[in-house]
Amino acid sequence: MAERASALERLAGLPAGVAAETLTAVPGIGVWTAAETVQRTHGAPDTVAVGDYHLAHHVGEALTGRRTDDAGMLRLLEPWAGHRQRVVRLIGLSGVRFSRFGPRLAPADHRRR
Structure with a gap:
């Protein structure tokens, strides 16, 4: 130990x-x-979690209005080199609402009452 x-x-x-x-x-x-x-x-402050399922999409939408991949996220964050993780945290805390692509309606309840 x-x-x-x-x-x-x-x-x-x-x-x-x-x-x-x-x-x-x-x-x-x-x-x-x-x-x-x-x-x-x-x-x-500069270590970005590449490979995260949603992170690149959120950064892309917050900075450009469009989803992106990991490479695109790193390109977008390049102006903040040295502070990229801080920028990602600020985006997460900003309250920006991101696009949702799930079902729009709640599933119907077909059980008998």
Whole structure:
């Protein structure tokens, strides 16, 4: 157990980019998990969670009015290099309503009363 704690402490002492790269070397941990982890553990202001199911769509709609993919999201966030995660957080907290593509009507209840 002490060996694991010292490995975690060493990881916490690394710069955010190096810590994320080290995390992705662990089988089962991808870029999304590594980004989300260093955002919280290191306060990484520029680490964007690429691969998130909705994030790119929300950033694209907030900044251009149109949905985009991960590459497009990174292009849109380029002017804020160094603070891209902060911009993503501000978009999330802005109250902007995003397009919904689910059913418009509630399902009808066909049970007998």
